[in-house]
Amino acid sequence: MDFDKVVCDRTSIRKYKTTEISRAVLEQLVDAGRRAPSARAVEPWEFVVIQDSSSLLGLSEIAANGSFIKDAQAAIIVFCQKTKYYLEDGCAATENILLAAAAQGIGACWIAGDKKEYAEQVGEMFKASGLLLVSIISLGIADELKAQSKKRCLADVIHWESFKNRESSK
Ligand SMILES: Cc1cc2nc3c(=O)[nH]c(=O)nc-3n(C[C@H](O)[C@H](O)[C@H](O)COP(=O)(O)O)c2cc1C
Secondary structure: OOHHHHHHHOOEOOOEOOOOOOHHHHHHHHHHHHOOOOHHHOOOEEEEEEOOHHHHHHHHHHOOOOHHHHHOOEEEEEEEOOOOOHHHHHHHHHHHHHHHHHHOOOEEEEEEOOOOOOHHHHHHHOOOOOOEEEEEEEEEOEOOOOOOOOOOOHHHHOOOOOOOOOOOOO
16 A cells, blocks of 8 residues: 555554454564664564454453453554663554554554553563563454544644744743
């Protein structure tokens, strides 16, 4: 799929059909994740791919705003070693996976990991000893029709050379 279309069409999908996602496709998504940039090229990430329905249910019960994971066909959990830039690196990998999923016509949603009180519990559940949870990505063919979520317009967010007459919010 054309890159601009992927970026413009990607949107968080939280309702999924029961159509399975093949291992080959899941591998491609992780492959996109591991190709993300990382500070000092450390590549601190590890990706746990979940297809087992009882694990998906367990995750949905732990992740406060991820009850829909139970209906997903798969999830990819992004863990990172505790490096200085683990969060930036893990987020870059997460976004690569979201875009790769959109390009494959697979619905996906980023579910918070880092900073969440359930982060350690997820680590224990998947034996991710010594790693930090960055994100959980639920995956499945969309069972909802969604246009891209409303975004701030380009003119509002772009600033050439510097801000012009920016009013402080303080
Ligand atoms: C760091 C981060 C954490 C998020 N956590 C959740 C979450 O726990 N549950 C959820 O349903 N969506 C979560 N989202 C998805 C956002 O709600 C979504 O990206 C936002 O509403 C914009 O919609 P869009 O993805 O369709 O553009 C998260 C997104 C990010 C970047």
